[in-house]
Amino acid sequence: MGTSREHAIVVGGSLAGLLAARVLSDHFDRVTLVERDRLPDSAAHRPGVPQGRHLHVLWSRGMEIAERLFPGLEEELGAAGAPVLGIPSDLLWMTPQGWRRRFEVNRLMTFSRELLDFSVRARLAKIDNVRVLDGQEVTGLIASTGGGVGGVEARERGTTGDGEPLRGDLVVDATGRGTRAPEWLGRLGFPEPKQTLIDPMLAYASRRYAIPSGFDPGWKALYLQADPPNTRTGALFPQEGGRWIVSLFGTAGDYPPTDDEGFLSFAKSLRSPHLYEAIKDAEPLTPISGYRRTANHRRHYEKMPRLPEGFVALGDSMCALNPLYGQGMSVAALSALTLDDGIRNGTAPTALAGKMAKNAAGAWLVATGEDMRYPTTKGASAGISTRVINRYVARVVKVANLDQHVCMRMVNVLALIAPPQSLFMPDVLWRSATVRARPLDGPGERLN
Ligand SMILES: Cc1cc2nc3c(=O)[nH]c(=O)nc-3n(C[C@H](O)[C@H](O)[C@H](O)COP(=O)(O)OP(=O)(O)OC[C@H]3O[C@@H](n4cnc5c(N)ncnc54)[C@H](O)[C@@H]3O)c2cc1C
Structure with a gap:
């Protein structure tokens, strides 16, 4: 990273960009967040986050960091009606290895993506040295006098022609999985990062429903996973406003x-009838939305022989995961925490890119x-080691269904909270080898 701390520019105003801007506000005199969409001043859907119509779960580590950056956020989301779930105590969870016992090992707050983004945006807007430039599309990078990146070119969305230069000491690319940053770097004479694409050919279809009045079957959410070669998964989670989001996934x-009849019949074909039974007579609140852009996609900035000063990619633009x-x-x-740390310690661009890649490595391993x-997954096939690991993980899942630890x-x-390698710690190895894992007949009652 360069040494000047006058102006940082974040491109992309979705979650990665919002959190990055918050962190940068501690280090730079001014932070400008440039977003292509006009940002709504309510918890509303917007085109730049099309995935917002689908189920979004923020796991506890993510929530804890968001809360650390915006103290009081969790309470605010709760006050807006976001429910809290015991995991898996409030969740009927059919894993590939059968039903999971309903003890509590984690807690999750569940809210719509619109509410999360709006709440974070509203908090960011209160920070004095952060300016949000919405309705502005970044079209390229500009070079700094020292041969690195020295800002962006941006123009009003919907207009054509060259963008206006906006100079800054640091540019953070948070434009998501469709990022054009590799091409922008190429135009400045830098090599494009190598890419890895692993596509399970997964699609979503989602719809929101009103939770039927008096509905109280003893659970709050459903997660019915496919057991390969079965390809069908379904999830139903409560959100603020007394509604469910139901997402169906096909690999x-x-x-x-995405039509009414087809949606219900897909729900009916899941490995358990619970989801279909819950929604068949429920009142839909939205049309059904489909989504297919779900491939795992990494851009390996950490492997570039020469990464310019003044440029960092994070979030989906660096590593997009099968969601x-x-x-x-x-x-x-x-x-965002790594960025904070990197700036504090003056970490060099390639080393920082390496740390960013490391952040995503565990999630990448899980997803891919x-x-x-x-076997239909494109871009990679399971070699002997992946097959052995997958067999062991299947055994761990089977034991996890019965054993709280x-x-x-x-x-x-x-x-x-922990890397995938932690599943190879002695306690897990021992229990996986010794616990008798007879599948449960059904999800059973909540245990604690
Ligand atoms: C169907 C689906 C379901 C998902 N479910 C989950 C989930 O349950 N839990 C979870 O943790 N994650 C989930 N994800 C992933 C999650 O949505 C992203 O990881 C998250 O939004 C962070 O992405 P991002 O901010 O990097 O990019 P994005 O969310 O893609 O945002 C990119 C932003 O950049 C803006 N932009 C793009 N180009 C430009 C430009 N040239 N100039 C200015 N602005 C620009 C866009 O308008 C947008 O606002 C899901 C993803 C999908 C596709």
């Missing part, structure tokens, strides 16, 4: 339909490892 090209495991926002939150259970270890990996 290996088995895309869930089925709900880890993207937590990786974005971890990246699971995706490789399907192993379940906690497993959920800690999903929640980014």
Whole structure:
């Protein structure tokens, strides 16, 4: 990183950009966040975050970081009606290895993506040295006098022609999985980063429903996972406003339909009837939305021979994940902390890119490892070591279904509290080898 701390520019005003801007406000005199969309002044959907119509779970590590950066955020979300779930005590969770016992090993607050982004945006707007330039599209980078990146070119969205230069000492690319930063760097004479694309051909279809009045079956949420070669997963989670979000997921090209009949029939075909039974007579509040841009996509800035001073990529623009495991926002939150640390310590660009890549490595392993259970996944196939690891993880899942300690270890990996390697610690190895793992007949009662 360069030494001047006058002006930082963040490109992209979704979660990764918002958290990055918050962190930069501690280090720079001024921070400008440039966002292509006009940002709504309420918890409303916007085109730049099309995934917002689908289930978004912020695991506890991500929530903890967001709360640290914006103290009181959690309370504010709760006051807006976001429910809290015991995991998996309030969740009927059918894993690939059968039903999971309902003890509590973690807690999750569940809210719409619109509410989360709006709450964070509103908090950011209160920081004096942060300016939000919305409705402005970045079209390229500009060079600094020292041969690094010295700002961006931006123009009003919907106009054509060259953008106006906006100079800054640091540019953070948070423009998501569709980022054009590699091309922008290329135009300044830097090599483009190598990319890895692993595509499980997964699609979402989602709809919100009113929670039927008096509905109280003893659970609050459902997560019914596919057991490969089965390709169909479904989830139902409560959100603020007394509604459910229901997302159906189909892997290996088995895309869930977006018409009423097809949606219900896909729900009916899941491995348990619970989700279909819950929604078949419930009142839909929205049309059904589909989404297919879900491939795992890494851009390896950490491997570039020459990365310019004054440029950092984070969030989905650096590592976009198959969203089925709900880890993207937590990786974005971890990246914000890494950025904070990197600036504090004057970390060099390539070393910082390495730390960013490391943040995402565990989530990448989880997502791509699971995706490789399907031979149809494009871009990678399971070699012998992946097959052995996947077999061991299947055993751990089976034991986690019955054993609270192993379940906690497993959920800690999903929640980014611990790395996937922690599943190979002696306690997990021992219990996985010794616990008798007879599958449960059903989800059972809440245990604590
Ligand atoms: C279907 C789906 C479900 C998901 N579910 C979960 C989940 O349950 N849990 C979880 O943690 N994560 C989930 N994710 C991932 C999560 O949405 C992202 O990780 C999160 O939004 C952080 O992404 P980001 O901020 O890096 O990029 P994005 O959210 O993609 O935002 C990029 C922003 O940049 C702006 N932008 C783009 N180009 C320009 C430009 N040239 N100039 C200015 N602005 C620009 C866009 O308008 C947008 O606001 C899901 C993703 C998908 C696709």
